[in-house]
Amino acid sequence: MKALILKCLAIAMLSAASAQAFAGEEMLDVDTRFRAKIAKEKIKMEALERRAQSASANGNGNGNGTPAPSCGSQSIGNLDTDGRIGATPREVFVFAPNAINLVTASGCK
Amino acid sequence: MKSIKLAVIAALTLSAAGAMAGEVINSTVSAAGVVNSSAGLASSALQNIGVAEQNGHIGNSTVLVSGAVNSSAGLASSATQNVGHTSGNGRIDNSLVLGNGLVNSAAGLASTAKQQVGFADNNGRVQNTFISATGATNSAAGLASSATQEIGGAANNGVLQNAAVLANGSLNSSAGLASSATQRIGVAR
Numbered sequence: 001m002k003a004l005i006l007k008c009l010a011i012a013m014l015s016a017a018s019a020q021a022f023a024g025e026e027m028l029d030v031d032t033r034f035r036a037k038i039a040k041e042k043i044k045m046e047a048l049e050r051r052a053q054s055a056s057a058n059g060n061g062n063g064n065g066t067p068a069p070s071c072g073s074q075s076i077g078n079l080d081t082d083g084r085i086g087a088t089p090r091e092v093f094v095f096a097p098n099a100i101n102l103v104t105a106s107g108c109k
Numbered sequence: 110m111k112s113i114k115l116a117v118i119a120a121l122t123l124s125a126a127g128a129m130a131g132e133v134i135n136s137t138v139s140a141a142g143v144v145n146s147s148a149g150l151a152s153s154a155l156q157n158i159g160v161a162e163q164n165g166h167i168g169n170s171t172v173l174v175s176g177a178v179n180s181s182a183g184l185a186s187s188a189t190q191n192v193g194h195t196s197g198n199g200r201i202d203n204s205l206v207l208g209n210g211l212v213n214s215a216a217g218l219a220s221t222a223k224q225q226v227g228f229a230d231n232n233g234r235v236q237n238t239f240i241s242a243t244g245a246t247n248s249a250a251g252l253a254s255s256a257t258q259e260i261g262g263a264a265n266n267g268v269l270q271n272a273a274v275l276a277n278g279s280l281n282s283s284a285g286l287a288s289s290a291t292q293r294i295g296v297a298r
Contacts, residue, residue, distance in 0.1 A: 094295030
């Protein structure tokens with residue numbers, strides 16, 4: 001009798017948990033092998049959106065003569081995979097003392 | 110039967126030759142005091158030292174360049190200096206790229222100066238490689254000119270792995286209205 005009660009409790013708990021887990025699973029009916037592809041495509045789309053947003057933000061300044069944020073940029077030991085997986089650098093040593101990137105006052109406008 | 114064998118051998122030979130295209134292997138490339146320049150409307154100066162293109166591969170090699178100068182002058186001119194560079198699924202591995210006193214410059218309206226040292230483009234890979242550029246200078250001058258300096262890195266699905274990138278005293282500059290300067294050292298993107 002005790003075992004039966006425990007079983008019932010366990011089933012009830014599992015049912016409740018599974019209901020929460022499935023909530024918001026829009027790809028539940030999608031075949032497993034396509035899920036990875038869909039996830040990859042989503043990442044690509046998000047990267048493209050980010051790129052479009054940054055391009056529109058950078059532009060040629062904001063029209064008031066102020067410089068665009070990316071103009072005259074210096075990047076040392078940076079990583080930008082644009083949302084792609086597996087392109088990360090590993091075991092890299094970067095040493096750049098006295099590196100100078102210079103844009104004159106009239107630049108970037 | 111004999112003709113089939115011959116055809117197979119010929120095909121294998123051709124494919125082997127194809128696989129070897131664009132490779133610098135077990136080699137040393139050394140250049141000192143080399144100068145390349147061009148002047149005039151839309152002129153371009155391209156200086157390639159230790160470059161492997163189109164599935165290019167630089168492996169087990171040493172590229173030593175000292176005092177190389179590349180320059181262009183004129184409206185819409187461009188100066189491109191590549192040292193230890195691969196492109197098109199390019200790879201640099203198990204290699205040493207040393208550049209000392211490299212100078213690249215472009216002058217003129219809408220001129221472009223691009224300097225790449227130890228860099229892999231387009232699905233490029235830089236692996237197990239030591240890259241050093243001491244006193245590399247890249248400059249562009251003129252209205253809407255641009256200067257891009259890239260030392261030790263990979264672009265467009267690039268991978269940078271087990272590499273050391275030293276860029277001591279590297280200078281990238283642009284001058285002129287609406288000009289821009291971009292400097293990347295040890296960057297994978």
